């Protein structure tokens with residue numbers, strides 16, 4: 001699904017104007033939209049705040065990278081999609097076309113609800129409850145949070161394991177136990193799979209590329225860096241930073257490999 005912004009405002013504009021002035025201009029901008037679009041935007045008043053503009057922009061917008069800066073954008077279709085702590089779709093913003101694409105990462109049957117994660121993926125229950133309350137004023141009613149107690153418990157166990165494994169993996173990396181770190185990263189990925197957090201796959205590939213590179217195994221490092229980049233291109237992310245980072249890592253590894261081959265040939 002591809003969506004175009006009804007409203008897009010640079011953060012600099014928001015930061016650089018007094019609240020009443022900002023709201024007045026935003027209201028004027030909404031009033032100038034085509035009739036049908038304008039009506040749909042006004043119907044989105046559901047957030048907190050005294051002012052009608054705050055009620056719309058507060059809970060219906062995404063922060064996206066545009067040019068050198070950030071902007072908030074209101075996508076009318078995307079604004080209808082609820083949050084889930086175990087989502088079946090993912091955002092992908094294209095800065096060059098200003099479009100937001102919703103990409104599924106698991107099969108969505110006709111009639112099933114499309115859901116997105118409004119919080120960073122993989123948070124434990126207390127972490128995401130706090131995050132969703134503070135940032136969205138939501139008490140989550142997604143299928144995971146409303147599931148049977150034992151399902152919530154299983155999910156919590158998996159997510160706590162993920163956290164622990166990530167920390168242990170980073171410790172092993174710091175202490176240069178790269179083989180251990182690689183084994184731990186693979187265990188971490190196993191729990192991600194159990195939790196249905198497949199978009200974390202790219203991060204997993206980024207981690208392995210880094211660890212293999214540190215270990216001096218350029219072949220595997222390049223293999224995982226390619227998989228990470230493929231994944232970011234396929235699923236993407238709201239800003240393109242992660243994709244660009246993966247691309248830079250792959251270029252660096254290729255350059256290292258070429259230098260190594262040249263040294264061997266000399």
Ligand SMILES: C[S@@+](CC[C@H](N)C(=O)[O-])C[C@H]1O[C@@H](n2cnc3c(N)ncnc32)[C@H](O)[C@@H]1O
Pocket residue numbers: 046047059060078079080081082083084136138139140141142
């Ligand atoms: C961007 S809108 C999502 C679509 C909206 N529910 C609709 O019907 O158009 C965000 C609002 O939806 C509600 N919402 C979305 N996901 C939720 C969830 N998991 N639990 C509770 N409320 C949720 C909250 O009121 C939130 O402020």
